Amino acid sequence: MITKLCIVCLCMTASAMIGLAHMKNKKRRVSYFSSLVKLCDKLISEIAFRKENLNSILKEFASSDNTELSAHIAAFCDSPYSELKIRAPFLKADERKAVEDFFCSLGSTDSETQIFQLENHKRRFNETYSDESEKFKKSGSMGLKLSVLLGIAAGILIL
Amino acid sequence: MICEVLNNILPQTIASAIKFLNADKLYELRIRGGKPVSVGYGRGYYYLARHGTTDSPDNALIAREEDVREIVMRACDKSLYAVNDRICAGFITVKGGIRIGISGETVFEGNRIKTVKNFTAVNVRIPHEVIGCAESIINSLRSPHGYFSALIVSPPGAGKTTLLRDLARLSSSDKQVKNVLIADERDEIAASYCGKNTLNVGINSDVVSACTKEYAFINAVRAMRPDIIVTDELCGESDVAAVVNAIASGVCVFASVHADSHMRLADMPVWESALKNKSFKRFIDVSARNGPGTVDGIYDENFVAVR
Numbered sequence: 001m002i003t004k005l006c007i008v009c010l011c012m013t014a015s016a017m018i019g020l021a022h023m024k025n026k027k028r029r030v031s032y033f034s035s036l037v038k039l040c041d042k043l044i045s046e047i048a049f050r051k052e053n054l055n056s057i058l059k060e061f062a063s064s065d066n067t068e069l070s071a072h073i074a075a076f077c078d079s080p081y082s083e084l085k086i087r088a089p090f091l092k093a094d095e096r097k098a099v100e101d102f103f104c105s106l107g108s109t110d111s112e113t114q115i116f117q118l119e120n121h122k123r124r125f126n127e128t129y130s131d132e133s134e135k136f137k138k139s140g141s142m143g144l145k146l147s148v149l150l151g152i153a154a155g156i157l158i159l
Numbered sequence: 160m161i162c163e164v165l166n167n168i169l170p171q172t173i174a175s176a177i178k179f180l181n182a183d184k185l186y187e188l189r190i191r192g193g194k195p196v197s198v199g200y201g202r203g204y205y206y207l208a209r210h211g212t213t214d215s216p217d218n219a220l221i222a223r224e225e226d227v228r229e230i231v232m233r234a235c236d237k238s239l240y241a242v243n244d245r246i247c248a249g250f251i252t253v254k255g256g257i258r259i260g261i262s263g264e265t266v267f268e269g270n271r272i273k274t275v276k277n278f279t280a281v282n283v284r285i286p287h288e289v290i291g292c293a294e295s296i297i298n299s300l301r302s303p304h305g306y307f308s309a310l311i312v313s314p315p316g317a318g319k320t321t322l323l324r325d326l327a328r329l330s331s332s333d334k335q336v337k338n339v340l341i342a343d344e345r346d347e348i349a350a351s352y353c354g355k356n357t358l359n360v361g362i363n364s365d366v367v368s369a370c371t372k373e374y375a376f377i378n379a380v381r382a383m384r385p386d387i388i389v390t391d392e393l394c395g396e397s398d399v400a401a402v403v404n405a406i407a408s409g410v411c412v413f414a415s416v417h418a419d420s421h422m423r424l425a426d427m428p429v430w431e432s433a434l435k436n437k438s439f440k441r442f443i444d445v446s447a448r449n450g451p452g453t454v455d456g457i458y459d460e461n462f463v464a465v466r
Binding site: 047051052053054055080081106107108109110111112113114 | 229232233235236237238239240241243273274
């Protein structure tokens, strides 16, 4: 009996962890794209008004950012003249390409063109952020609950 | 510092090759995409080889097409938008007063240059601070109440800016002079970087950099109340007019102009008014005859030799 109860608990724990991981991944994506939008805003305002040095804008932003974006910024600042390849398993292939294109476009043109490009990137990132944010609100916690229920169901079946 | 800056902006092959040269003799580096790299070294031009200079282009390092763009991007610290105005004017100035002339394809929007793209060549000009090089001429510029307004006349690359810088330094430490304003349009005289002057322009000098002479002469004069204004490379009516107005308002000006001698100024319509009004009381002819900074003569406002 105790063994069976332990099995049920294990199944519940495992499925809850899977649910949590899934929820965390979704939240990660929402936070990442939110940070990207904020970065675009910061770049637009700094370039438009002060034409500040790119490295200093990025480093200032990264110092207060808690997402994976700060690591990507650090990778870009380490070798800004080489093509950036980011590591982000939580992003889809086309999203990764969009972020790489974004970094590639920084600092290579006059301010008017740069701001135009940033506005375009911001629009694209904002769309993804809105979609992911919506999905997370609707199904974020539901996934966790479903996982727990599945775990209980699996445990009961085993019993 | 110059070597460190060059190391940061030049491609590795070129940066390694110039380490074999005497930095004191290197004054220019010309990099053209797909062509041999050449250097202004000592009193002549040579090609740059892997371990020094060579007379033969066949033995020279060849710059890659992408090297020129890489130099520009490194020089602007991957922030081209921050220096686009200067690129449109044909140059960027980096730390240490190194001026990088840029050629490429201009993009026009209406009547103005929007930007430059597809860079084809750069000319890296390396300044050499020569403390004391103006000591032999400064006494010829003294007036009963301070200094006469003076114009250094020379062809390109003969040491005008180096002389002007030393004139600023010397006059700035003169007890009769309280304030010197340096209108440093191209950041070459004081070579300001992040708010600090990297070259010695004297203890009582105020530097206004990266702005037009018109702005410096009108706004900075009002705000900084200089006794002397030092500025480089007057060209065009607006520059000359700004200087003439400043002199007329009682400020002494040390400036420079590209010409092979003071006599040539009479052939330039833009100088007609300044010469007629005798705005400048001293003309200093400078050439590279015996090396950069050779003073060929000093003349007064009637073009009579004073030295």
